[in-house]
Amino acid sequence: MARRNGGFIGTDGLDAPDPPTGVTSTAGDASVSVAFTAPTDVGTSAITGFVAQVSINDTAYSAGSNTGTSSPIVVSSLTNGTAATAKVWAINAFGTSAPSDASASFTPIVPPIALFGAGHSTAENYTTAIDKVDIASLGNGADFGNLSVGRSSDPGAFASSTRGIWAGGNTGSFSDVIDYVTIASAGNATDFGNLSAARSQMAGLSNSTRGVVSGGDNDGGRVNIIEYVTIANTGNATDFGNLSIVSFTGAGFASPTRGVMTLGYDEDGANASSNVIEYITIGSTGNSTDFGDLTAARYNVAGFASATRGVVGGGQGAATTIDYVTIASTGNATDFGDPVENARNQGAASSKTRGLFAGGFLSAQRNVIQYITIASTGNAQDFGDLSISVFRNAGLSNSHGGLA
Numbered sequence: 128m129a130r131r132n133g134g135f136i137g138t139d140g141l142d143a144p145d146p147p148t149g150v151t152s153t154a155g156d157a158s159v160s161v162a163f164t165a166p167t168d169v170g171t172s173a174i175t176g177f178v179a180q181v182s183i184n185d186t187a188y189s190a191g192s193n194t195g196t197s198s199p200i201v202v203s204s205l206t207n208g209t210a211a212t213a214k215v216w217a218i219n220a221f222g223t224s225a226p227s228d229a230s231a232s233f234t235p236i237v238p239p240i241a242l243f244g245a246g247h248s249t250a251e252n253y254t255t256a257i258d259k260v261d262i263a264s265l266g267n268g269a270d271f272g273n274l275s276v277g278r279s280s281d282p283g284a285f286a287s288s289t290r291g292i293w294a295g296g297n298t299g300s301f302s303d304v305i306d307y308v309t310i311a312s313a314g315n316a317t318d319f320g321n322l323s324a325a326r327s328q329m330a331g332l333s334n335s336t337r338g339v340v341s342g343g344d345n346d347g348g349r350v351n352i353i354e355y356v357t358i359a360n361t362g363n364a365t366d367f368g369n370l371s372i373v374s375f376t377g378a379g380f381a382s383p384t385r386g387v388m389t390l391g392y393d394e395d396g397a398n399a400s401s402n403v404i405e406y407i408t409i410g411s412t413g414n415s416t417d418f419g420d421l422t423a424a425r426y427n428v429a430g431f432a433s434a435t436r437g438v439v440g441g442g443q444g445a446a447t448t449i450d451y452v453t454i455a456s457t458g459n460a461t462d463f464g465d466p467v468e469n470a471r472n473q474g475a476a477s478s479k480t481r482g483l484f485a486g487g488f489l490s491a492q493r494n495v496i497q498y499i500t501i502a503s504t505g506n507a508q509d510f511g512d513l514s515i516s517v518f519r520n521a522g523l524s525n526s527h528g529g530l531a
Contacts, residue, residue, distance in 0.1 A: 142221030144170045147177065152213050152230040153199075156238050156311075157206070161213045162199040163227060172220040183211045185229060205235045207311075237311050239263050239526035241476035242271055242291050243485045243513060244316075245278045246520030249492050253277030253298055258513050259313065260485070260496065262478045262524065267511040268485070268496065272315040275306050281376065281427075281472060283331030283340030284521035286310065287358040288530050291523045294322055294331065294340050294356075294364070301325035301346050305356065305364070310525045320363040323354060330379035330430075331521065332386045333358060334409045334529040339367060341388050341415070344375045349392075353407065353415065368414040370405060377401075378430030378475070380437040381409060381529035382454040387418060387437050391426040400424040400444030404452065404460065409529075419459040422450050429475035431482040432528035433501040440466055440484050440507070441473045449499065449507065454528075464506040467497040474522035477501065479530075483510060488518035501528075 145166035153160040161179040179200040180188035190211055191202045205211065210232050217224040244257040255277045258268035274293060282296030293316070294305040303325040306316035326343035333339060341353040351373045354364035370390060377391030386407045393401040402424040405415035425442035432438065432454060439460070440449040447469040450460035470487025477483060484507065485496045494517070496510040 144217040147215040152233040154233040239478035241524040243474040246517035268513040280327035283329035284523040285331040285333035285338040286523040328375040330377040332379035332381040376426040380432035427471040429473040431477035434528040472518040474520040476522035476524040478526040492516040
């Protein structure tokens with residue numbers, strides 16, 4: 128039964144509709160889609176529309192609103208990361224219904240985004256291009272912006288939920304430049320600071336606050352250096368510790384507490400591809416500790432992780448395989464499956480559920496993006512294509528396993 132009227136003199140109080148029911152909310156990027164069931168009792172006039180309003184304190188429904196003629200109604204311009212609820216009102220010619228019951232709490236979030244930047248493209252030796260990929264849906268990369276300078280040779284890349292960083296690389300000479308972007312908004316990179324020395328072919332990893340790069344090549348002077356930056360600030364990198372050997376072209380990935388690196392090419396002893404995996408505690412400083420071994424020695428690899436499982440793929444010096452480890456324990460890697468193509472020098476990035484390998488080299492530069500579901504095992508599948516063919520690029524995301 129309709130419960131209120133629009134305030135017209137002489138009305139009987141039964142002219143406005145009943146409130147909508149069954150209100151549910153689906154959070155999006157700074158938005159929410161509010162679904163509902165229209166009332167069966169529409170009052171004494173047909174319903175002309177509905178209004179959905181959002182509250183961040185369950186009292187004042189003033190954080191955002193929108194109108195529509197049917198379910199659902201999308202309310203935009205909300206604040207990502209802030210929990211909210213929604214109510215819906217029905218409207219007819221005589222007035223507005225009482226409010227619906229509130230929806231369950233929802234939190235708008237930036238969607239899982241991967242950025243792939245730098246590398247040798249088919250058009251230029253040191254590209255500035257950054258590609259944006261929506262991790263949750265299959266499809267091709269799109270232009271995001273540009274790095275401050277064209278670079279290649281596997282710069283160290285990592286990210287928080289808001290900021291992505293590329294460190295070092297080769298710009299025609301070895302570089303110590305660190306660039307950053309704000310992931311939620313497309314645009315060109317800004318100077319962040321510098322590494323302690325110019326180098327390329329590093330492994331990068333991070334948690335929510337600290338980014339780490341390890342190893343690298345400095346014009347033939349390969350190193351075992353581990354350095355870190357505080358992602359929310361700007362400034363130069365700080366010494367963290369050392370890898371057990373001088374190495375380069377390895378992969379890095381992380382949980383919120385532990386960073387894991389494959390050592391790539393062993394410059395100290397074997398002078399060949401390495402199967403060694405080492406780890407650090409990201410929140411502290413110190414030298415890395417032995418974790419275990421890959422299923423086969425390899426270098427020029429790429430890696431990513433959920434909060435619990437790290438994955439390494441591609442490379443040289445190994446059979447066609449993707450490996451995984453459980454980050455919280457130590458031990459040797461296990462076979463995960465096979466790639467779509469076993470390219471080397473790929474970029475890699477992930478959400479907490481899906482991992483992407485992008486680009487790379489297989490007789491020529493590639494633009495292929497392939498994906499896996501991290502929690503399962505099995506062969507990689509085709510995801511889409513980068514906007515350019517490129518190798519020696521580096522990927523990062525706003526939703527990887529290192530983020531709490």
